[in-house]
Amino acid sequence: MKHKDLLQRYEELKKRLKSKIFGQDDAIEELINALFHIHHSPINQPFKGLFTFFGPHNSGKVYLATLLEQESEEFQGIKVVNMAEFTDPADQKKLIGSSGALPTFIKAHPQSIVVFKDIEKCDNVIQLALMNYIFASKEESGVDCSNVLFIFTSTLGSSLIKKEDFQRFYKKDPLKAQAKFIEFIAKEKKIIYDIVESAIVPELLSVMVQNYIILFKPLEFDSIVKIAKASFKETIQKSNIEGVDKISLPKNDFIELLVLSFSPYINARRVHKKLPDLIIDLIYQAVIKAKLPIKKIVFEVSDEAKDFFKKVDKKFLENLIKQNRSVHLSWSITTLKNIVTINIQKATLFKLPLYIEPTQKPYVNYSTISFNDIAGQKHVKSHLKEIVRILKQPSIVERFHIPMPKGMLLHGPKGVGKTLLAYAFIKETEFAYVMLTGSDLLDTNLIHAAYQKAKEIAPAIVFLDELDGKDGMIIPYDAISEEIDAISDEEYVFTVATALNIDAIDKNLLASERFDFLIEVPDLDMEARKFFIKKILQKPNDGKIDVEKVARYMSGLSGYEMQRVGKEAALYVIRKNLKVITEEILIEQINNIKYGQKIDKKRIRNLEKDLHKTAYHEAGHAVISYLLLPDIKIEQVTITPRAEALGFVSYTDEFITNISKEELYNDICVALAGRLSKLKKFPQEGEDTGAAQDLEQATWEAYNLVATFGMDESLGYVHVDTLMQNVSKELFNDTIEERVAYWIEKATNDTIELIETHWEKIEKVAATLIEKEMIDGTELKNIMES
Structure with a gap:
């Protein structure tokens, strides 16, 4: 040729x-x-x-x-x-x-x-x-x-x-x-x-x-409209509907709105496959409604629907995906002189369900939770907002000639808001995300699919919730590392993960250029606790609840437990046929969650004597603690018997700081004060098993003073544990034994002297406990200062 x-x-x-x-x-x-x-x-x-x-x-x-x-x-x-x-x-x-x-x-x-x-x-x-x-x-x-x-x-x-x-x-x-x-x-x-x-x-x-x-380029909206037009024409040519002489081809605006109704993910195959069914359905509706021979079926678009379409551009279509929205078309079918008009009357936006692709994991999601929806964690939120700024302005990183960060781990105790903070972070970035949690994290193919899906919609986020696993789960950390390493700047994917225990995660995965940000989420602060209490106050209450006081009692509770306090208080009121929640009811539910349910007093062998002994025991702890450790505020002193203990002294928030030798020694004295106070009041019966935990604490702290912190004058600045692990277990054994006994004996004598000096106050606290079973920090302060 x-x-x-x-x-x-x-x-x-x-x-x-x-x-x-x-x-x-x-x-x-x-x-x-x-x-x-x-x-x-x-x-x-x-x-x-x-x-x-x-x-x-x-x-x-x-x-x-x-x-x-x-x-x-x-x-x-x-x-x-x-x-x-x-x-x-x-x-x-x-x-x-x-x-x-x-x-x-x-x-x-x-x-x-x-x-x-x-x-x-x-x-x-x-x-x-x-x-x-x-x-x-x-x-x-x-x-x-x-x-x-x-x-x-x-x-x-x-x-x-x-x-x-x-x-x-x-x-x-x-x-x-x-x-x-x-x-x-x-x-x-x-x-x-x-x-x-x-x-x-x-x-x-x-x-x-x-x-x-x-x-091959991704098909633009105009190209898909052309495909839809061809499909429409082919459908009409092939359709042979009895009673209809002619079906007119619609104008472009009708086809364009039809295609838009396939949003947010408009693809040629779906339009080509589904459009004929939609057209035939509309025509049959027209035939059924008309109930007479039809000369012609025409397709039209109202001015209102046309005005809606004027807003449609590339940014509009992208926002449909980001906002997880689609377009709903409202129809009207009218007949005049044997001519049927199928009219698009209105086009409106509507929110899709959470999962756009419910039949195929992993799902593409869009977070709706903001930082304003989360109580407390002010410092963590501030840190996360700084990272958001980096992700949204990569030029900041480029200026320093370092690669873009690829991941972030939020770790901390259960119920402090890690997952919610991750959702809020994702919303702030305005990225779509793909999430894996639980057993999903065991499937290497699903992990790969998640990263592939994220690359398709990049920039995007892969959210790995509970990355440390649970119940003996073995997470394939190597597979996750491989996926993160394969991410390029052109298909930017950022990994967000949460974990209870950071030590359970493979250290290679936590390396720089994989998880660049390791953020600890601490226990909920006072602001967060007040948030939960105000939620509780939306329930019927007596109007006398002190928010500050109850917030102090809630220290150490997780978000889940704080929500439970409100629910348990409401159920208590309902069970007892009361009308409102009171402060006393709230504090009781908090104590139930923190320290266990009250024990039926019938189960205590010598009730009166044991309550008196416990009262002097806890009074000794409380008074000596108030004197020696004034910076550690007491929340409550109680002799109400519970599952965890017959009585206890609890404290409000403790601040992380270095502990001096004096404070460590005072801790030993406070631990011994319970038994020693009880022995003063009950010389014959005061030495019982109730002090076991106190003695364990006192002995451990005395050992640390001597062997770990180098605070003993005789032994000097020696870290004995290092020698025992690396040199010999026999080194300094006799000296340690002698010095631990010395510090316990010294603390015992000093505590006995303090108890003698302040016995009147211990008597007063014990008497109040016997009368009321519980006193709070404010009442203890009044007794001590009276």
Whole structure:
């Protein structure tokens, strides 16, 4: 065939392809140019041509290959092989064995197109075997592939292709842009049967580069409208509805609004598949409503709906995705003189359910929780807002020539708001997120899918809740590390994780450039406690509840436990047939949660005597603590028997600070004061088992004073534990024993002296406890200062 005739034939083929596939003119141009080049190429190869089509889902890669076979005279037959079905190396026989699917098809269709759909999804062993098969001679493979066009398709690199700056770069300098793209693809990973490997084996990627690579852009809204218009026309032409003479084609604005109703994720395949059903349904509704022969059905759009569409631009469509919204169309069907009008009366926005893709994990989500919804944690919120600013302004990081941060871990006790803070952080970034929690974190394939999904919608966040696992779960930290390492600046994905126990997480995962920010979320502060109390005060109450006082009692409770206080108080009022919650009821529920339920006094053998003994025991602790440790505020002193103890002294918030030798010694005295006070009042019966925990604490603190903190004059500044672990367990044993006994004896004598001096106050506190069972910090202060 003459050069001129061939050129004309390819030009005509190009026009036919462009008339049937929309939005991919550049890809069609490249394909036709490459086919023309192949026809004149002197290179000797065992196949007609080898193409790789890269592009997002539903961008027309397989469709273009199908149309090429239909419209071109060169090919008679096409086979599309779904490579996701070949994840086991043993599957290669089914594909390229002597009686496999591929040789069987090629023998029957020697002049054909073979499409390997989603080549990255098959096992790498099969990728290599397939490459070798394609490049094998007729003698080696037993099949003549000289007139076969092979096409690989892949969605790898879609996040890069979608970026406008890359598309501009590709138009300006295709060769350099393609090199950048291949470099990007080479870093892509996949997980098959828990094994992390290259998404496309390097040898095959090299072959792709040496042949023809064509990039498919994501379809713009206008292109999808053209597809919808063609689908609409085809549906009307094929429909043969009895009683309808003619159905008019609608104008563009009608089609555009129809397509918009498929938002927020508008893709060509879904529109092409679902639109005919929608059209037929509308026509049948019109026929049923009219109940008479119809001359004509026409489609119209109201002025109000047209005004709505005027707002639609690229930013509007992007916001639909970010805000998880769709467009609802309101219809009217009217009949006049046997002409039925189907009218779009109104278009309105509405919020979709939380999960946009309910049938396929992982889900794409959009947080609705803000920092204003979370009580307390002022310092943590401030820190998180600083990180948000970095993510939203990457130029700040670029100025210092360091890579963008890739992850953040929020760790701290249960119920302090870690998960809520993570949600609020995500909302502040305005990124979509993909979440994995619980058993999801055990599945390496799901972890990989989460990061792939996030890359598709980048910039985005992968949220890993409870990363330290629970109930013996073994989290595949290596797989998470691999995914984070594979993230590039072009497809920016930030990982947010929460954990109770940071020590349970693999230290390699916590390294810089994986989790760059490690943020401790502490126990809830006074502000947070007041927030929960004010929520409780929305329930019926006597109006006399002291918020400050109850907030002090709540110290140490988690958010879950504080919510439980309100519920338990309400249930108590209902059970007892009372009318309102009181301060006393609230404090009782707090004590139940913190220290256990009250014990039935009938279960105490010598009730009166034991209550008196406990009263002097706790009074001794309280008075000596008030004298020696004035900075540690007492919350309450009680002799109400509970599951945890027959009585106790509890404290309000303690501040983290260095402890002096004097304070440590005073701690020992306070621990001993309970038994010593009881012995003074009850010399014969005061020495009982109730002081076991006190003695354990006193002994441990005396040991630490001597062996750990270097505070003993005889032993000096020696850290004995280091010597015992690394040198000898026998070193200083006798000295430690002697000095611990010395400090216990000294503390005992000093405490006895203090008890003698302040016995009147101990008597007064004990008497008040016997009378009331509990006194709070304010009442104790009044007794001490009276």
